[in-house]
Amino acid sequence: MHDTFTPRHSGAVAVIGRPNVGKSTLVNALVGAKISITSNRPQTTRHRVLGIATFPGGQLQLVDTPGIHREQGRRSAKAMNRMMNRAARNALDGVDAAMLVIAAGRWDDEDGLAFEALRKAGVPVVLVINQVDRLKDKSTLLPFIAEVTAGRDFAAVHPVSALKRSGLDALVQTLLALVPEGEPVYGEDEITDKSQRFLAGELVREQLMRQLGAELPYATTVEVERFEEEPSPQAGVMYRIDAVIWVEREGQKAIVIGKGGERLREIGARARVQMERLFGAKVFLQTWVRVREGWSDDEAALRELGYQE
Known part of the structure; x- marks a missing residue:
């Protein structure tokens, strides 16, 4: 009997979504360390931050991004907000796949903006429905998934709770399957490209x-x-x-x-x-x-x- 060789995978995955859906909490949970700051205020993340998550099956270079938001009104019209939106969209350049992170039970115009940015990028998109632990009525989840995915093309759908670290193993397997075969780009002990x-x-x-x-x-x-x-x-x-x-x-x-x-x-x-x-x-x-x-x-x-x- 011959041993079966399972190839390793390595690739970049953009983490996209509107503000305050838990993108940074998700990246931290996958990396296993705090490399992106979090708070309950929208637009806490202002910079592109690379999180390096290494698993037995390969490595994911997770590009955490500021939340994509509408540039209207006095606050959102500021140069900082325009720069954050550009940073989020530019993070799609050269990635192998992307996660669209949304909050369970909610889809609004800014979620739609994020989806359109991903659709134009032409990479496989995994819909990650975060914060499912906050759903009071779990029976609403399947109808919500059906509503969000109608007319939209996703490579997979994963309900998760980044805060509780539930549903992440299956998500990792899906993401590794979407990125190319190859050896890790970073060392196993590296967790970010930031100083x-x-x-x-x-x-x-x-x-x-x-x-x-x-x-x-x-x-x-x-x-x-x-x-x-x-x-x-x-x-x-x-x-x-x-x-x-x-x-x-x-x-x-x-x-x-x-x-x-x-x-x-x-x-x-x-x-x-x-x-x-x-x-x-x-x-x-x-x-x-x-x-x-x-x-x-x-x-x-x-x-x-x-x-x-």
């Missing part, structure tokens, strides 16, 4: 979104001015990180700092814990808040602050 410096800034911004989302959902960004590694007798290595939180007005600066600096200290403390967990090392984090008027509607300023298409 630790970038991830540190994102973890500070995550705390801003989580703690200030209702007050300052889109008026803040983070720039890491210093990221240095030094030996530590206790932990082996320690990172010294200086992060600047940029806002657009003096009044916003006061909100971020909080009474007696309490809110800023809380943001820094929570971000530091997340950094130490991700980096596996001691972190000394210092944060400042500065004002730069109109940064979110200035494409040159956005490029200086690390935003790319």
Whole structure:
């Protein structure tokens, strides 16, 4: 009897969808580590982030993207929002397959926008219905699937809960079958193409979104001015990180700092814990808040602050 050889697969998969459907939570769950920040605020993800998920059957290079949204109204008309939309659409260049992530029980115009972008890209699309754990009446799922798939071509449909990590094994098998045969592009221990410096800034911004989302959902960004590694007798290595939180007005600066600096200290403390967990090392984090008027509607300023298409 001859041994059966099962070829490995390796390829890029874009993760597309409207804001706030759990794309980043899904990518983190598949990678097995936190490489994309999350919050309950739409458009938390502002950058294209590559998540590298390696399995016995192959490797998926998952391109996490900002949510595709309509550019209308005062907020969405800003340069940052236009840049995020372009970043999401540009992420489709050169991928082998894509996931359209939607929320269970909901399909709206922005879901349709995301589907149209994928249809034009001409790659196999897997419909991922996320957040099925939130459905109070599970009997509505099959009629919802029938409604969404009517007249739309999908390579497969997978109901999942990224938060609960349910339904992911079958999704991985489908995705691996859609990408080409080949050896992994990245090492088994690699989880992203982003630097630790970038991830540190994102973890500070995550705390801003989580703690200030209702007050300052889109008026803040983070720039890491210093990221240095030094030996530590206790932990082996320690990172010294200086992060600047940029806002657009003096009044916003006061909100971020909080009474007696309490809110800023809380943001820094929570971000530091997340950094130490991700980096596996001691972190000394210092944060400042500065004002730069109109940064979110200035494409040159956005490029200086690390935003790319």
